Amino acid sequence: MKNTVKTLSIIFLSLISFLVNGQEESFDDFKTTLSEGKPPPIFTTAFEDKVKARIETATEVDEDKREHFSNSTTYSLNNLLTSGFVLYGDPMTRFVNKVADKLLENKPALKKELQFYVIKANITNALCTEPGVIFITTGLLSQIENEAQLAYVLSHEIVHYLEKHIQHSFNNSNKNELNTTDYEDMVMLSKDHEFEADANALELYHSAGYSDREINTVFDVLMYSYLSFDEITIDSSFFNNEDLFIPKSLYPEEANPILAFEDYDDSKSSHPNIRKRRDTIAEEIEKYDNWGDKTNYIEREEFIKVRDIARFESVRENILTSDYLKALYEIYILEKEFPNNEFLQTFKALAWANINQESISGNKRQITRGHSRIEGQLSLLYGLIKELSIKEIALLTIRQIEDIHQQFPESKRILDLKKESIRNLAHVRGFELNELENRSYYVAQQLFIEQQNDTIPKEEKEEVIPENESKYDRIKRIRGKQREEQTEENLNDENFWKFVLYDLAENADFIKTYEDEEEWIKEEREKEYEEEEEYTIEGDxxxxxxxxxxxxxxxxxxxxxxxxxxxxxxxxxxxxxxxxxxxxxxxxxxxxxxxxxxxxxxxxxxxxxxxxxxxxxxxxxxxxxxxxxxxxxxxxxxxxxxxxxxxxxxxxxxxxxxxxxxxxxxxxxxxxxxxxxxxxxxxxxxxxxxxxxxxxxxxx
Amino acid sequence: MNKNIPFILLCILIPFAHQVNSQYDYFHGQKNVFSFHINANPRFTPMLHNDDASTYDQDYDYDYGYYYNNNYQSGYGTYYIKNNEDGQTEVKKQNFNIQLNMFYGRLFKKRVLLGIDMNYQSHNMTFLHQDLAISNFKTTPLFHVVDAQLSFGLFLGKQLSPNKLLLQIQAGPKMYFLNTSKEYRDSSGEPYEDLDKYMKTENKPFTYFRLNVNYTHRILLTERISLDLGFTSNFGLFGPISPYSIISIDPGVRTDVESVKNRLGYETFRNIFYLSAGISYAF
CATH class of the missing domain: 3.40.50 (Rossmann fold)
Structure with missing residues (x-):
């Protein structure tokens, strides 16, 4: 019996690991990254114990301020750890730890003091906190090009810890107060500390044998970090539907230029500007001989996989923070590498559905806010959405989700999104279902040309109305009549929206969902105002x-x-x-x-x-x-x-x-x-x- | 005014106190407030009389045959006449009015406090300062004054009731009962054996209808007990007043019903402002 249980549990465990690996290998069923394994002690140590430990290590802080310092730093670190965005034991954190292990190969004592975690956040950043807990954001992982670049960032943060920069900053600050709950503000280290960390990081980085060429690229990564993780041209493949016509006039003529400027005024920033850092580090690099040429010690595939996970997380993060257009652009970038990926397509549907709901709720301006400041290809998307009317966005949303639904007909989630978007369409003012054409713009155009060429007048037939004609048959019949009446005016660019749902215009499900919602809206409007009932919570x-x-x-x-x-x-x-x-x-x-x-x-x-x-x-x-x-x-x-x-x-x-x-x-x-x-x-x-x-x- | 009204009100309100539904929008679920206050009315009005009367208008009172000076009215409402140990009448100066107050209220609709308010005061009817010129006095009557009022209160601001600022408007009967256990003497110093001769209606209270506004600042001492500081006021007093009774004339001498009633009404309204302090218990 005991053996059977043992055998079963081994099978079960290996099955789990197979499933886990399976997910890691393929991004088809990607799900947001979660922590794995045993929780690290920093998550399971009581606040008071952490404070006590801090008091002992805060040797650089004046003795009478140590308790306050420890309370503040521990509180801020706890805020970060309990933010719900920190990961442990997952592939990204494991990778970061491997790189750190390489850097600290010859410093086992230091290695014991440090801990590395990944935070799900789209900012490109790394943080060193007081007790030697270093955080790398998924934003940074999604932007870097290789392991060496990560190694340099880690070395930089390790130097902050080694040199006790936070303690020095605390001593130097005017009031000796760390009056913030935000760790980013708290670690506002002085620019001198940054130069020192840049320079001293070279020692660790150099001794690990990484290439000096990558250091300069790290500064590029930082400089362009406000852009998406790649920059590719948006073309007609964006909507991924050959039958869909969108007038060129709706797109901005050209994308806003990329202006990244490395010699910006850094007087109000915690970090010196990139130009100064580049110049300083160039001198420091020359002080070392025998630079290695390694860009990676760990297999390149693992880095790529980790970076892709970070990029998928970036898409999710963008929707979480209502940055839908950036999400769409990043999905567009990732689609090239991961065509037919269900996660990406689902999130594309989700982004469109959200844009649609915001637009119908009168918040379109919020989506395209800051259009003029957006740089690169992404600005084209901003321009496009800005030009589209609420009705056009609603129809394009259904178009996009319908195409995705066709691609993944099994997905209940996509189907739900589709239905929701059709229901949302009923909330668009000034839209009538019978305005929709049942053919694509291109087909209509072709038909119109044929009509023009066909000079023989058609015989006027008496219309035969079949008995027991259903509602949908009737609609189809009326549409059939309309087909005969294609006019040039109808084919104006501004009427493009009529042709967007060519395949759904006569679809019974589509019409029913729309009309049910219309009915519901009508009922809601007619409902007399009722006083809200006393709200009580049933259950847990x-x-x-x-x-x-x-x-x-x-x-x-x-x-x-x-x-x-x-x-x-x-x-x-x-x-x-x-x-x-x-x-x-x-x-x-x-x-x-x-x-x-x-x-x-x-x-x-x-x-x-x-x-x-x-x-x-x-x-x-x-x-x-x-x-x-x-x-x-x-x-x-x-x-x-x-x-x-x-x-x-x-x-x-x-x-x-x-x-x-x-x-x-x-x-x-x-x-x-x-x-x-x-x-x-x-x-x-x-x-x-x-x-x-x-x-x-x-x-x- | 029906004396049973306060009792009837209590009967209506107390069952509400046991209602437990929807009591959670209140501070610790407290929906009932019981308080005990002491209201004091310091004499802010000047008590000096103007000796330099010669240059002022003098009016001749045809009823009583002497001149009096309008400017003497500045010392109004602060003197009364009491029997001393030797059995003689003596002028006393009154510096404070003290009122004892008990209140029970119940919260409704998150910030509305409905309740009943009871006041008790022992009050010496006062007389005019210029009447000091008259040599012989009767003892001025002493009254038990009882107020029973219906109170409508609102807790102000965003605080969870019952906390901090409370504004109340109250209305109800104010009744003056002559203190019959006290000895009253006539102007020759002889005690009245038959009080009916001193004041004809000694067994019937003088009744007014009083309207007042209270403002209370509740300061939390413990979860249930608060220190209350604030003020209460007499904003209006309604009742039949004889148009023929000259209220400013010799109350130290006259104790006829109309004169006394007018006088009580007049001085109550003059004492418009009471400072209030006390403790309240919320549950």
Whole structure:
């Protein structure tokens, strides 16, 4: 029996690893990267223990400031670790660690002190935090060209740690305060530190045997990092449909030029400008002899795979942050390498569906905002969308999703997106279904030419209306009549939208979905205003980590913030119904598991997406569709609870605790907020517990 | 005015206090407020009388046959006459009006506080400063003053009720009962054995309808107990006042019903502003 279980578990384990590898090898069923394996200790160590450890290592900070320094740095690092965007144990982090291992081959002691993680973020950046935790963004991984470039960036960050730059910065700062929750602001190192890190990084980099030529390219990567990870020409293949006609006049004549300027004014930036860094590093490079010529030690394929994962993540991240046009452009780039990739095509449908919903909700301007500042080919897309009307965007969206649906007819998600977009079309004002033509523009044009050539007048026939004609037959008959009446006027460029849905114009499903929605809108309009019913939450609630912060005299205060959390926790213990609240708080170090962590990351992404959306009338089209569905099924509840709170105190003016809690229904996308909590009192336990009472009042 | 009104109101409001539904939009679910306040009315009006009367208009009072000076009215409402230990009447100066107040209220609609408010005050009817010129006085009557009011309150600002700023408008009967346990003496110093001779209606209260506005700042001491600071006021007083009774004339001498009633009404309205402090308990 024991043996059978053992054998079975081995088979099961190997099956899992096969599945995991399978996903890594092919991007067909790509899903957003999640952490894997055993959680690293930094995730499972209590805040107080981390602070204690920091106090011991902060040797460069004045003794009386050490506790504050440790509180601040640990708090900020924790913010980052619990942001839901940090990965561990995944292919990207594993790769970064391998490169770091190569760099630190001869420094085992240092290697033990350092930890490397990847953050899912589209900015091109790397961060060194106080306890030697170094973060690389997926944005950076998607942009670099080889392992050596990553090695140089890592060396640079390692030098920040070795030289204790954060501690020095803390000492040098005027007020000795790190008044921010944002680690990026906190690690605002001085420009001298950057030059020092650039120069000293060479030692590690050189000794590992990497090529000096790649250093210069790293600065190129940084300089062009605001562009997408590649720059290719947008041509007619963008819409990927030969029957679709889009007038050339809608495209901008040419793309905005790429202006990247390396000698920019850096007086307000944390980093010196690229020109200065290039010049300085060029001198430093010459100080070393015997440069190696390695661009990689690890197999090139692994790097490419990691970079592709980062690029796929970039697409997802763009939709998460409502940067739909950049997502479309990056999908266009990746399509060349990954044609017929279901993930890319699904996300293309998702991007279009989102653009459509924003546009119908009157937020088109937000999508094309900053058009004149967009550089390169992407600016063509901005120009195109800017020119398109709401109606045209709605029709093009259905066109694109229909084509994708034809490509992946099995995908329920794409089908859902298609239906949603057809329903959305019914919300477009000034659009009538019978305006649509049932043939493509090119066919109509051909027909028109034939009509012109055909000079023999047609015999006028009496129209025979069949008995028991169904509604759809009738529509078809009327359309058939229209076919005879193709005019030149109809073939104007500005009427191109009529021909966009040539294959759907007479499709029964299409018409039914559209008309049902039209009916629903009509009913909604006629409905008399009804007072909102008392909102109560049935079933369990998934509670995300509350986001609390405290400001004293206008500046963030770590100690008061920690007290705020302590009081809120006490309110939570007092008022949250124990059996109905499922906590998904990554900062809870006890019972931390990778599975829980990943669920929290997915939920956080959902919140980020919701947060980035403009006000609109439609439910959220989830980025992590499958994952979210699994979460809702696993917890058997769609209710997600978000809590934010802030406290401010100013001796001479005012003080108040403000709080807000929102219950989100993950199934319907609807949300409901409690009353805003506003108490003009000092931070007292009973005041904060009062907030907890309000938050949980609806689930009792 | 029906004396049973406060009781009826209590009967209506108390069942609401036991209702538990939808009580969660309040601070810790507190929907009921019970408070005890002391209201004090310091004499902000000047108490000095103007000695330099010669240059001012003098009016001759035909009823009583002497001149009086309008400017004496500045010291209005601050003197009363009391029996001293020797059995003589004596002029006393009053610096404060003190009122004891009890309130129960229930929250509705997130910020509306409906309740009943009870006040008690022991009040000496006062007389004019210029009447000091008259040599013999009766003891001025002492009243138990009871207010029972219906209160409509609103918690202001975005705070979760019941917290911080409360504005209330209240209305209800204000009744003056003569304190019959006290000894009253006539102008010759003889106590009245039959109070009916002192004031004909000693068994019937004088009743007015009072309208007032309260403003309270509730400062949280513990989860349920708050320190209340604020003010209360007399904004209006309604009741039948005889048009023929000259209210400014010799109340130290006259205790006829109309004169006293007018006088009480007049001085209550003059005491328009009370500072208020107390403790309230929310549950």
């Amino acid at each position: 609630v998934i509670l995300m980590a509350p986001n609390l912060s405290a400001e004293i005299s206008g500046e963030f205060d770590v100690e008061t913030t920690l007290l705020f959390y302590e009081y809120f926790q006490s309110g939570l213990n007092r008022y949250a119904p124990e059996n109905r609240v499922i906590t998904r708080d990554i900062s809870e170090v006890e019972n931390f598991t990778t599975e829980k962590y990943n669920q929290t990351c997915i939920l956080t992404s959902y919140i980020v997406q919701a947060y980035n959306l403009e006000e609109r009338n439609f439910s959220i089209l989830m980025v992590d569709y499958e994952e979210m569905k699994n979460i809702v099924n696993e917890f058997n509840t769609p209710h997600l609870l978000l809590i934010t709170g802030e406290y401010y105190f100013n001796k001479f003016s005012d003080k108040a605790v403000n709080g807000h809690a929102t219950y989100i229904n993950l199934k319907t996308g609807s949300h409901w907020s409690t009353r805003d909590y506003h108490a003009k009192y000092k931070l007292k336990k009973t005041v904060i517990e009062g907030f907890a009472h309000l938050v949980f009042s609806k689930i009792r």
